[in-house]
Amino acid sequence: MVQVFRCKICGEAFVANSKSTHCPFCGAPIKFLVDAKEYVEPKIPELSEISRKNLEFSFDLEVKASQIYQCMRKKSKDEFIIGMMKTLAKVELEHAEVIGKLIGKSMSCEIPFKEELCTADKAESLNKTVELETGAIGHYKKFLSEATEQRVKDVFEALIAVETDHLNLTEKELKK
Ligand SMILES: [Fe+2]
Numbered sequence: 001m002v003q004v005f006r007c008k009i010c011g012e013a014f015v016a017n018s019k020s021t022h023c024p025f026c027g028a029p030i031k032f033l034v035d036a037k038e039y040v041e042p043k044i045p046e047l048s049e050i051s052r053k054n055l056e057f058s059f060d061l062e063v064k065a066s067q068i069y070q071c072m073r074k075k076s077k078d079e080f081i082i083g084m085m086k087t088l089a090k091v092e093l094e095h096a097e098v099i100g101k102l103i104g105k106s107m108s109c110e111i112p113f114k115e116e117l118c119t120a121d122k123a124e125s126l127n128k129t130v131e132l133e134t135g136a137i138g139h140y141k142k143f144l145s146e147a148t149e150q151r152v153k154d155v156f157e158a159l160i161a162v163e164t165d166h167l168n169l170t171e172k173e174l175k176k
């Protein structure tokens, strides 16, 4: 029987037969998914100075990553890369939205396409992805350790898991 599930990280809802392994919107792992009837909207905490600074930095990082993936999607001629970058661009934008809610920044639905951010080369795109995801994971691990607010900890924990999935996926592709 189909039912409604919600993600505790991004708040998005989806209809499925059973809980999927990852949120289809932000990529958060299964532990953050709940039956929509049990969902409670997370409260926005009062932020420490360091968390605010870290979240501002993370917001920019996610927007930038999304722009780069968007560029790769538009330039690539490889259907696999087009599909992969399409989902990565959306997921990173969702992350920016999640972070934005914590720091009171709203997302404009369209982020400008920047031609100069990438090339059409497949290997170069995958290597750039490894660089972006590795960088994000490193920052988010540090930010998680510096966070005192439970909501901020949950967000960084989920983001680390998602960016690690992206990294593993990309490295697997590079080995082919
Ligand atoms: Fe989500």
Ligand SMILES: [Fe+2]
Pocket (backbone or CB within 6 Å): 062, 091, 092, 095, 136, 159, 162, 163
């Ligand atoms: Fe992200």
